[in-house]
Amino acid sequence: MTGQIMLKALITAATVLTLGPISSVADELSGEALYGLACAACHNPGVQVDHRVGPPLGKLNQRKAGSVEGYEYSAALSASTIRWNQAELTGWILDSDQRVPGSRMVYNNQLTINEIQRLANWLLAEQAK
Amino acid sequence: MRQFSRRRFIQSVAAMSSLAVTPARGKVSGRVVVVGAGLSGLNAALHLEHLGCEVTVLEARDRVGGRVYTLDHVAGHPEGGGNIFGGSYGRVLHTAQQLGVALRKPPRGLPSDFHVRGQIIKASEWPDASANQLPADWRELLPSRLQGRLQASNPLMATRNWLDPALNAVDQSAFDGMRALGFPEEAIRLIGVNNSYGNRMADTSLLSLYRVRAEFARLTGSQLSFTEAALGNQRLPEAMAAALKGPLRLSTPVRRVSQDQHRISLVLDNGESIEADALVMTAPLPALSKIEWAMPAERRRLMESVEYHKVLQAHLVVEAPYWEKRGQGGSWWTDGQLGRIFVRPIPGTERYNLTVWINGDECDALDAMPKADCQAEIMKQLYALVPDAKGAVSVGDVVRWSTDPYAGGVWSLWRPGQAAEAHAALRTPLGRAYFAGEHTAISYRGMEGAMESGERAALEVARMLS
Numbered sequence: 001m002t003g004q005i006m007l008k009a010l011i012t013a014a015t016v017l018t019l020g021p022i023s024s025v026a027d028e029l030s031g032e033a034l035y036g037l038a039c040a041a042c043h044n045p046g047v048q049v050d051h052r053v054g055p056p057l058g059k060l061n062q063r064k065a066g067s068v069e070g071y072e073y074s075a076a077l078s079a080s081t082i083r084w085n086q087a088e089l090t091g092w093i094l095d096s097d098q099r100v101p102g103s104r105m106v107y108n109n110q111l112t113i114n115e116i117q118r119l120a121n122w123l124l125a126e127q128a129k
Numbered sequence: 130m131r132q133f134s135r136r137r138f139i140q141s142v143a144a145m146s147s148l149a150v151t152p153a154r155g156k157v158s159g160r161v162v163v164v165g166a167g168l169s170g171l172n173a174a175l176h177l178e179h180l181g182c183e184v185t186v187l188e189a190r191d192r193v194g195g196r197v198y199t200l201d202h203v204a205g206h207p208e209g210g211g212n213i214f215g216g217s218y219g220r221v222l223h224t225a226q227q228l229g230v231a232l233r234k235p236p237r238g239l240p241s242d243f244h245v246r247g248q249i250i251k252a253s254e255w256p257d258a259s260a261n262q263l264p265a266d267w268r269e270l271l272p273s274r275l276q277g278r279l280q281a282s283n284p285l286m287a288t289r290n291w292l293d294p295a296l297n298a299v300d301q302s303a304f305d306g307m308r309a310l311g312f313p314e315e316a317i318r319l320i321g322v323n324n325s326y327g328n329r330m331a332d333t334s335l336l337s338l339y340r341v342r343a344e345f346a347r348l349t350g351s352q353l354s355f356t357e358a359a360l361g362n363q364r365l366p367e368a369m370a371a372a373l374k375g376p377l378r379l380s381t382p383v384r385r386v387s388q389d390q391h392r393i394s395l396v397l398d399n400g401e402s403i404e405a406d407a408l409v410m411t412a413p414l415p416a417l418s419k420i421e422w423a424m425p426a427e428r429r430r431l432m433e434s435v436e437y438h439k440v441l442q443a444h445l446v447v448e449a450p451y452w453e454k455r456g457q458g459g460s461w462w463t464d465g466q467l468g469r470i471f472v473r474p475i476p477g478t479e480r481y482n483l484t485v486w487i488n489g490d491e492c493d494a495l496d497a498m499p500k501a502d503c504q505a506e507i508m509k510q511l512y513a514l515v516p517d518a519k520g521a522v523s524v525g526d527v528v529r530w531s532t533d534p535y536a537g538g539v540w541s542l543w544r545p546g547q548a549a550e551a552h553a554a555l556r557t558p559l560g561r562a563y564f565a566g567e568h569t570a571i572s573y574r575g576m577e578g579a580m581e582s583g584e585r586a587a588l589e590v591a592r593m594l595s
Binding site: 028029033036037038040041042051052053054072074097098101104106107108110111 | 156157176179180216217218219220222223224226286287288289347349350351352571572573580581584585587588591592595
């Protein structure tokens with residue numbers, strides 16, 4: 001019960017924080033669809049650096065932040081001790097500038113907290129492929 | 130305090146996120162009309178088609194691209210609109226790559242001389258020129274570099290902070306702000322004459338200038354290299370349009386928009402009606418405000434209060450490098466009506482593209498003239514500055530964005546303190562209508578901002594139709 005109230009409060013707070021529109025419809029977009037809408041232009045889902053401006057997101061689970069060979073990271077992210085998991089990814093997507101000041105991802109989150117979690121789940125599961 | 134509570138919030142979210150969220154199967158379907166076949170509309174349309182929507186794109190002009198406009202009828206196909214892809218333009222670069230639009234490093238522009246207070250000055254002579262009326266510790270800075278001194282006081286650390294209400298509350302005009310920061314009057318004057326982020330310094334937002342500087346300051350390494358589409362930037366929106374499955378109708382302006390609970394309806398200029406489940410409206414605000422639409426009064430007031438940047442360009446082709454015999458660079462930075470003159474070689478030829486780039490209120494008198502008179506006036510002024518250009522140049526075209534009914538200017542300008550309120554209000558959906566276009570972007574300006582906004586509008590529509 002308390003947990004549910006807390007989650008509700010968090011979702012409300014997240015909606016306000018992200019300036020996202022408040023949708024009356026339950027979030028139903030899949031993690032993969034959200035990846036296509038929010039990440040794919042800058043991050044490929046594999047493990048090789050390609051033409052995209054961000055690093056690849058394959059095999060992300062427990063990967064150390066700033067560690068993909070051949071990708072030019074900010075000093076700030078290279079120096080961070082983050083290892084990617086649900087919690088870290090959620091915080092990063094929500095506000096990467098706040099999470100690692102000086103990092104270079106230029107991204108303004110538009111996703112709700114539910115969507116971020118679904119996206120993070122999908123991204124972390126992708127490492128199995 | 131604000132920062133602290135934000136961090137606490139993120140920590141609590143992170144702590145709770147171990148709760149499993151069942152992945153849902155997103156299925157999106159419905160009819161969507163996208164108004165505007167510029168980068169924002171095309172990007173929204175491609176995303177929505179990919180997700181399963183049935184999309185129709187309506188474009189008022191007889192071409193796609195909007196404010197991306199390559200002058201294919203002029204040698205060297207110069208850009209009349211969006212002219213350079215930044216190294217951090219992830220969406221633009223990836224879309225070009227995916228659709229096979231070849232990119233290249235732009236040919237290097239020729240060095241600039243200065244024409245200030247009636248004097249012709251080489252860059253190396255600027256510090257000691259009598260026309261340089263800057264105080265001692267400012268004299269070394271070229272007029273085109275003066276604005277860089279703002280970076281020392283830049284309060285913007287993160288992408289979205291230019292929309293921070295607290296910063297907007299203390300925003301002021303570039304004129305007042307620079308004075309308060311100790312900028313000399315002459316520096317403010319010189320920054321003002323070729324200011325791309327306002328039409329006049331008295332109501333240019335200081336925060337807007339900080340936004341641009343913060344964006345540049347953030348670029349590192351490979352992000353510092355710029356590109357362009359090898360055959361013209363308009364090849365990008367053309368490739369996007371070609372990738373659409375649904376119809377794209379050119380020369381189809383929208384006259385009226387109305388909606389009820391179940392559908393949104395558009396009446397076209399030709400009287401035809403179209404209905405859809407959702408609308409993505411990407412028209413720039415000056416064009417949008419001409420569409421009949423019963424919007425809340427406050428929204429309309431905000432929409433009509435946003436000014437767009439005035440830009441007028443004369444595109445010339447240079448047959449021979451007339452500047453060489455006088456030891457001049459070719460390009461110019463002037464404090465007169467001609468503004469800036471950019472010259473760059475046309476690859477593979479002996480010729481050059483020359484663009485006279487006039488912006489801000491300096492455009493007004495020229496915008497009021499018939500196009501032929503406007504062109505004649507620019508040429509008269511050009512020949513007065515560079516008599517040797519006579520006989521060595523030919524006019525390709527004159528592009529006037531402010532008088533373009535489907536643009537109204539090149540990009541949106543937020544007056545001092547206006548951004549936080551107006552930007553948020555103008556990108557908020559109205560029922561089944563969602564809004565995109567560079568004026569609704571947050572992280573980027575220009576072409577990447579347009580792409581970003583299309584992506585965000587597609588997300589909003591997808592949520593509604595899922």
